[in-house]
Amino acid sequence: MTEPNLPSGNDTDTNSSAIPGTAAAWERATLERLAMATLIEQRQARRWRNGIRIAWLVFVAAVAWFGWERGAAPADVSKPHTAVIEIKGEIAAGGDASAEQVVSSMRSAFEDSGTQAVVLLINSPGGSPVQAGIINDEIHRLKAKYHKPVYAVVEEMCASAAYYIASGADKIFVDKASIVGSIGVLMDGFGFTGLMDKLGVERRLMTAGENKGFLDPFSPQTEKQRAYAQTMLDQIHQQFIGVVKAGRGNRLKETPETFSGLFWTGQQAVEMGLVDQLGNLDYVAREVVKAEELVDYTRRDNVAERLVKRFGASIGEGSVHALKLAPSLR
Incomplete structure (x- = not known):
C-alpha cells in the first residue's frame, strides 16, 4: 500500500521561517535608515x-x-580752522543726517577753540521736519553761546527739511546749478478701496477709536478726516515758513510762489533771496572765514557700530514679526 506523499519536517520548518526572516531584515534596514537620518x-x-x-x-x-572711537577731528584743534559738518541724504532719526548725529557734531565743532566758523555742507532732498527743527534750534543756541558764525554750503540739493536747517545759518552759499527750495509739507500714500471692490476683497480692520485707521490705504477716507490731515499739514507748513522768514529776514524777496513747494536753481535762489551768493566750500573757508584749513567734525558710525546695528537688526527681526499680531499704538 502506497503511503501519501506528506511534507517532511525539514520542509515545514523552512517554509515557516521564511516570512519571519524577511520581516526581521526589513526591520533592521528601517532601523539603520532611521539611525543614519x-x-x-x-x-x-x-x-x-x-x-x-x-x-x-x-x-x-x-x-x-x-x-568705538569716532575720531573725525585731528588731535590739535587749537589752530585756526574751518569746521565742516556734512548733512547728506535723508534727514531722519537713526540716519547719518539725524538730529542726534548733526547736533553732536556741531557741539564738538563749536567747543574747539581753533574753530573760526562752522560750515554745514548740505546735499539732501529733505526729510523729517522734527529732526530739522531740532537742528535749527541748536544752530541758534550754539551761535548765541559761542559767538561763532555758521555758514551753509549747498552742493547738489538743499530742499525741504534741508533748507529748514540751512535757513538758520548766517549765510547760504550755493552752486549756480544747485536745487534749492521746496518749502512745503506733504503726507503721501495710496488708496485701494476701488480696487478692493472690483476684486471682491473685504478689508477687515479692527480699531478702538473711530479715526484710528483713517490713514489705512485699504479703508475709505471721509471728508472730515481729510480736513483734519490738511489742517495738520498747514500748521507744520506755517512753522516752516516762520523759520525761513526769521532766518532770512529782509534778504528774502517773497513772492506768491516762495512757499508753494516749488524749487529753483541756485542762481534763481540768489535772485529770490533764498540764499546769499554763489560759492563752494573752499571759497567760503578761504575768502569768508579766512581759515583755509578744513577740519571734518562729521560724526559717523565706524565699522564696529555698523556691525552692531546690523546684527541687532537681524536679531530683532524675528521679534518684530512676532509682535505684528499684537495690537499697536502706532
Missing part, C-alpha cells in the same frame, strides 16, 4: 551651533579691533 540631523545641528559660535567670535573680535 538621526545621526545626519545631529551633525547638521552641531555644525549650525558651531557656525553661530564662530560668527559671535568674529563679531566680538571686529568690535574689539575697530573700537
